Amino acid sequence: KTSPHMPYLKQCLSLAEKSPPRPTNFRVGAVLLSRKDDDPTFSDDRILSTGYTMELAGNTHAEQCCFSNYAAVHKVPDDQVGEVLPVEPGRKLIMYVTMEPCGKRLSGNAPCVQRITQTTEGGREGIHKVYFGVKEPGTFVGESEGCRMLTESGIEWEHVGGLEREILTVAFAGHENAAEEVRAALGEKETNC
Numbered sequence: 001k002t003s004p005h006m007p008y009l010k011q012c013l014s015l016a017e018k019s020p021p022r023p024t025n026f027r028v029g030a031v032l033l034s035r036k037d038d039d040p041t042f043s044d045d046r047i048l049s050t051g052y053t054m055e056l057a058g059n060t061h062a063e064q065c066c067f068s069n070y071a072a073v074h075k076v077p078d079d080q081v082g083e084v085l086p087v088e089p090g091r092k093l094i095m096y097v098t099m100e101p102c103g104k105r106l107s108g109n110a111p112c113v114q115r116i117t118q119t120t121e122g123g124r125e126g127i128h129k130v131y132f133g134v135k136e137p138g139t140f141v142g143e144s145e146g147c148r149m150l151t152e153s154g155i156e157w158e159h160v161g162g163l164e165r166e167i168l169t170v171a172f173a174g175h176e177n178a179a180e181e182v183r184a185a186l187g188e189k190e191t192n193c
């Protein structure tokens with residue numbers, strides 16, 4: 001019996017495959033949705049936005065594009081996306097990402113955890129929970145901080161296993177020694193954040 005989260009991780013993986021391969025980042029896909037409370041089969045889910053790495057101009061991340069796409073549709077600047085996300089009693093905002101949202105970026109651009117946390121400002125519920133298929137490998141920033149930072153912001157997260165090899169193979173595709181990095185990442189101990 002596969003996890004009910006699997007179809008969404010697979011949708012994120014398909015999005016990640018659209019990302020142009022680069023040695024300087026990972027190819028990641030993200031989906032933002034609204035989920036009704038106590039709906040175990042997710043039958044009433046509403047997809048709000050999707051995004052993938054470098055979908056939008058510049059050095060953009062999947063989660064960043066997902067929010068930016070939604071903000072554009074609602075005609076607000078990216079940093080005000082929290083103000084246009086739906087607030088509906090009895091429903092929660094959920095994000096699926098193939099990879100743990102970044103807590104730090106070598107470029108110095110705003111990390112995705114910050115963008116996710118920003119949605120909960122102004123007394124709004126914002127993103128309630130993030131599901132991801134792999135922890136960020138140590139390639140760029142060493143031990144990843146993303147999920148610990150989500151916890152510090154009071155945002156729930158959960159690693160959904162089962163697609164690690166596929167997700168990492170897509171993520172590393174633009175890297176020099178991709179196969180070696182995938183093997184190494186698969187071997188990295190699953191550290192709890």
Ligand SMILES: Nc1nc(=O)c(N)c(NC[C@H](O)[C@H](O)[C@H](O)COP(=O)(O)O)[nH]1
Pocket residue numbers: 024025026027028052053054059060061062063097099100101102104105106107108109112136140141
């Ligand atoms: N969750 C996530 N979604 C993405 O779309 C993406 N590309 C990364 N990648 C994380 C990695 O840590 C950063 O890509 C490097 O730290 C380089 O930083 P920049 O991307 O140049 O800002 N992580």
Ligand SMILES: [Zn+2]
Pocket residue numbers: 061062063064101102111112113
């Ligand atoms: Zn990011």
